[in-house]
Amino acid sequence: MEKPHANIRRKAAAVTLWPVSRLGGIERYNIYLRDLLKRYGVQLDFYSLDSLKLNIAEKIFARLIPGLREFLLLSRAVEVNACRYDFVITHNLAGGALKSGKIPVYAVFHGLYASALASVDRDIQHRFGNVWKRQCLKHLEGMTVTRPKERICVSSDLRRQLRRFYNVPSSVIDNCIDISHFKKRPDRRTIRSKLGIAENDFVGIYAGRWDPIQKAVDILVHIIGARKDVKWIVASDASEVPKGIENMVVLDRVGYEKLPIIYSAADFALQLSRYEGFSYFALEAFACSLPVISTPFGVAREVLEKANMHPLLLPRARKTSQFMKIVNERIERLKRDHTYRETAGRRLREITAERYSMSVWEKEMARKLSLGRRYGSGRILERSASECSA
Incomplete structure (x- = not known):
């Protein structure tokens, strides 16, 4: 050339x-x-x-x-x-x-x-x-x-x-994505403190459009309500997110520059989309060394399969008790196994840096x-x- x-x-x-x-x-x-x-x-x-x-x-x-x-x-x-x-x-x-x-x-x-x-x-x-x-x-x-x-x-x-x-x-x-921008920040304790989250809390995150159809946030709300043992960060349009959920911190329209900081406060990400062609949310979370529990679409499917982390993949989202049970099992594994969580995060970051x-x-x-x-x-x-x- x-x-x-x-x-x-x-x-x-x-x-x-x-x-x-x-x-x-x-x-x-x-x-x-x-x-x-x-x-x-x-x-x-x-x-x-x-x-x-x-x-x-x-x-x-x-x-x-x-x-x-x-x-x-x-x-x-x-x-x-x-x-x-x-x-x-x-x-x-x-x-x-x-x-x-x-x-x-x-x-x-x-x-x-x-x-x-x-x-x-x-x-x-x-x-x-x-x-x-x-x-x-x-x-x-x-x-x-x-x-x-x-x-x-x-x-x-x-x-x-x-x-x-x-x-x-x-x-x-x-x-x-910009790998130099999306990376885990070292000062998690400080970040959590500013968000009102305790250092030892187990924290999940969803960042994206509050869309009950494609993004399946109707199911996400049920999961958040059922998992009181998890502190949740939701970065979306605050005017559309349900109010009064005690174990959820809502951040209104987080800007591009602050997204890696927010990801760094979490232990895992949850994506329940009924459909994705790609998903910046999943890739940004991977780049910030977060394991992502996700339905089998777009880049989440590709990265998790390449990393041989099939247990983090969910079936297609359905508003059924069986699907909720599967999601809860995936969350429970990440909560229980800190070593797996950390190892998964590092490997997912490596793949993201290599390919994306x-x-x-x-x-x-x-x-x-x-x-x-x-x-x-x-x-x-x-x-x-x-x-x-x-």
Whole structure:
């Protein structure tokens, strides 16, 4: 690969639901992309829903057909300016109508709607929307996946899902976190004291969106209530978390900089999600040397299986006494066996550092996007007028 030159100015486009200022999982991914491309002298332009300018007819159709704005209208906004870009990166349904042609399209999949829907019990599927909405989103997702483009999954588990539901090939570039940022802090006693947690308490943590459907926090609340012997930290939107649970410390919308500090106060993490395509929460906890008890989705499944820690994997989340019993057994083992807990934490940190660091992701993504080949020599390839008008 040729050595890149940072002073070359080129452009790429990223199609996404929300601007990076929102700072969700995909938004963080876009920040990583922006920073990577900047080092190659490439400007990344973002197309998101808040930038769409729709006429009256488009607004009407967008109301009638769920997912149309993301799939089609965002795609059209990019197509109008396509000649400005060397390539386009899309995320899930956003920009789904785009396909590779004169300009390559890289479709990054962070999750699958069809897989998420299949992962929940039939009696709660209605909470994903009415039948019309569910059918529209599944159909548009199918069109997104099957159009000609380079498909990239953020986890091996997601690639299996893509093959299962749509029978299409894809490559995997594991998502990443900043390993130097997410690491266990040594001053746990001080951290716990500030949170009002005793030094000898056995502490579990959940950090993420308070979502009773995907994240299964409806089940989490039952577990927290049943395990009075565990002190729980919940880092989420405090306005949505139930009040009055004595053994739970609620931290409102903990910022990125403080997350490793909060993880360092815990002994283990608990993820009961009914579906995950990846899960930053699980990976951040692993990086902070926490054993994670998790349902078998996304990166949690991959890391726990690689570490040969199958006892920490749960079956699919179900609101049944049998599932609750299994969760409690996993918690009890971690509480009882301090040596296992510490050994597991160290091993999970090692795997995370080896496979999911930003340096590994940057290398793989640069290779997939052919950044060295495109920009390494400093050559700027001009597009012809016919290409711009095509």
